[in-house]
Amino acid sequence: MTYHMEKGHNHNELTLLNSSHNIDPIIKEVDFFASNNHNNKKSDSSNDDNHHQKQQHDQHQHGSSTLLIDHHVNTGLYLTCASGGISRPTNSENHKTQMIKLENELLRVQEENHMLKIALDQINKSYNQLQVQLFISLQNQKPNQNVEENRMVSGQKMMDPQECTKLDAIDTLVSNDKTNQEVCGDSHALVDRSSSQSWASSSSKSPKIEEEAKTEEHVVADQLPFRKARVSVRARSEATTISDGCQWRKYGQKMAKGNPCPRAYYRCTMAVGCLVRKQVQRCAQDKTVLITTYEGNHNHPLPPVATAMANTTSAAASMLLSGSTHINESLTTSSGSYFSSMATLSASAPFPTITLDLTQNPNNNNNNNTMQQLHSRYYPTLPLQHAGSLGGSYLLGKPLFFSQKMVPNSSTMMPLVQLGQRNNSSVVETVSAAIASDPNFTAALAGAISSIIGRGGNSNNVISNNGNGGAVLPESQSCTTFSKN
DNA sequence: CGGATTTGACCTGCGC
């Protein structure tokens, strides 16, 4: 506390505040200072002379600034305001003086706190800027060290440079001879390496890259609780794939066991050397549900919205990995976290997977609010149509089946909050669709959550919550799933 | 014609 560390002074301040705002005698029940109340009780039972003597005694003991809580103070104020009452100018003067003093002190402290806040903000900004500069300079020092690695790392940097540099500034300073990837050696990079290794292992990579991958695997193996990290999104869509803002090239298709629908394999083609891949498959039980599984991190810039989302999903995934059994509480009370009751961490799957199941039809208001917050945060002033516009999938006015089905008046551009007030259920479904069709969200989610997975965690943890207090069983295959109802 | 998709072959890991 920045007020007064001296006991007596603080005491006086509290007393004065109470006396000025609580004229009603009921304040007697607020026994801040038992000794005073005790004295007051004595005063009540005594005559005015004794009362005044006692007050004077107290003032003498605690100094001229000492005031009494009870009606003594009120009496003084009353007398001051009264026209013909018995005035006690000395006491009133003291009150006024003290009041002015304390008000001035309060103003001074408020000013000081304000200045400190400004200074703190400035320090934080400078800190972040320095970290970014540090990273940039370190990258410039090793421009040609490892093209593949640099691509991966730079991709992460562009995705969220501040976060990366924040996490790795210390590591960077400690070990200067690390590669750039290790300089940005947070979980993003680790997962990147993990993912790229896993993909490379089965691909026909050049011997050099393969060897490097094996070396990295050897180095990182002990640090990685998971060899692969995946982010799965379940979303309702009639399209063959959800629009996630990235460009993909299909490189294979397979019939998976236990599912009559084929599984399609896509590779990111937004940047040369991007190792991010995704699998798209319809749910066997509900063919309207599209399961999109991402693996790896992009090595190219993502839009700012994706970066912001990455922070949010990082927090969500971090809470999941923390082993908290109160996912709902954690995520909803944490600023910027919106995946309450829908995020599922599964280590029982072949690969550690965060599944975001938006196909769930949450009945509790918590989820509704969550989705409302999600949209209102990232599209605070825009109608829902904007949420899908970037990726070519539109919620309103465009033939996205769930949008026209769920939104009564598709021609009306309606802010989310209004929608939510009218029909919570539809809103959740609609916003889920908005998220799923958001071109930036998926990639951000994939990067953020998979990065958190790589950061560590109990591989035996399976944290599930479906919003109704029940468990969400992960897919047999790892999935990051956007679902649109 | 170039890029994207399809599809059968091939590779790899895992369980028996």
Add this chain to the structure above:
DNA sequence: GCGCAGGTCAAATCCG
């Protein structure tokens, strides 16, 4: 070692 399933490659094909 063998078979199975997942994953990838690359030639063939399609399409704008």
